[in-house]
Amino acid sequence: EGDVFKYYTDGEWKKSASGKSVAIINPTTRTTQYKVQACTQEEVNKVMESSKIAQKHWAKTPLWKRAELLHKAAAILKEHKAPIAECLVKEIAKPAKDTVTEVVRSGDLISYCAEEGVRILGEGKFLVSDSFPGNERTKYCLTSKIPLGVVLAIPPFNYPVNLAVSKIGPALIAGNSLVLKPPTQGAVACLHMVQCFNLAGFPKGLISCVTGKGSEIGDFLTMHPGVNCISFTGGDTGISISKKAGMVPLQMELGGKDACIVLEDADLDLVAANIIKGGFSYSGQRCTAVKVVLVMESVADALVEKVNAKVAKLKVGPPEEDCDITPVVSESSANFIEGLAKDAKTKGATFCQEYKREGNLIWPLLLDNVRPDMRIAWEEPFGPIVPVIRINSIEEGIHHCNASNFGLQGCVFTKDINKAILISDAMETGTVQINSAPARGPDHFPFQGLKDSGIGSQGITNSINMMTKIKSTVINLP
């Protein structure tokens, strides 16, 4: 009680001079669980300075040594999975078993970054001049990949650890230093994770973690002249960051309204299982969640019945008891979700279950006969509510999907692979899954969104490349 977790800079855990803290509210109990330091802009300036100095040395550290340290951090992270998972349960109300999975997946991600990094950064290109018209073979060009400098990583609340290391791993193996601004819900899990990097023995200043109020240090960080790259995952804030950020490479993964298109020949048991997994896991708080089902009218009744049978079996309650549906992250989020449900009610959607809420806990809800005039047809609830829109043609489904301002992922269920490929080509999303719910992983797969869903492509290989720049040396022969 009263303890405030310290922030991490220059290899040390420190208290902020502000004397202020930020409270982390447990979504289940709705009381203060932890407190973190409210860092000041001056402290951010110091973090940036030491980050810059540390990066210069790190860039000269042999690649294999960087990899070795990352492997060490990965192992330590996995050893510490229990206390980190415990924080995730308390801070973001993620079901207990999923919190352990998140930490283990993160350790694997770091190790994979180390392995991938030594391969792709261990190679460069050699070009000769006489392939371009008018040139003799008098110039040899050697290219290699060099780090960008200081990478600013801002992960979201739904995967505070995993989406932090998906930025930290690529940044560090590529020779960058990293400043982490964790989400408030999930900050303590992030601080524990950073302690694993500390224990692994990374040089001072190479990785820092600043906590604080977005209003005080948010823009200050993203607009800081010391930042050479921003990797952000989250909501709309990403759009304003991209407008304010300077001339630095941006990697952004923002919202999604992932559609699930169901054709008449689909295996409806498979579809129902994937709607449950895709729409309701972590109570729908994933950017890749199934956020609208577009099902052919002729199979809609049968599908809705199968999904309803599975919804009835979902366990609703606290994350400690490994319930499927747990309280959503905040009261304002619960209010927003409720607003979408009420709007759908007024406009005549069919409620397959009764709407029920206690505090931040919202019972899973399938809404049938949703029409395009309802907000839920377009907006991202980030909660356990899945709308079903009945369609009469594949074109209608594709049209709805492409009319969205989002374009993260989508999925199509059919036994006809030719149709599936044509639909995939027609869907304006970064990824289309055939016969499975959208998902980011495995973590080395490319992950990207079109339109308002993001900038650039993630996945381990793409992130490593994105966090580097090509450097050429040209040898001019006499």
Ligand code: G3P
């Ligand atoms: O919402 C975060 C996004 O990256 C989803 O990841 O693994 O749940 O598909 P995943």
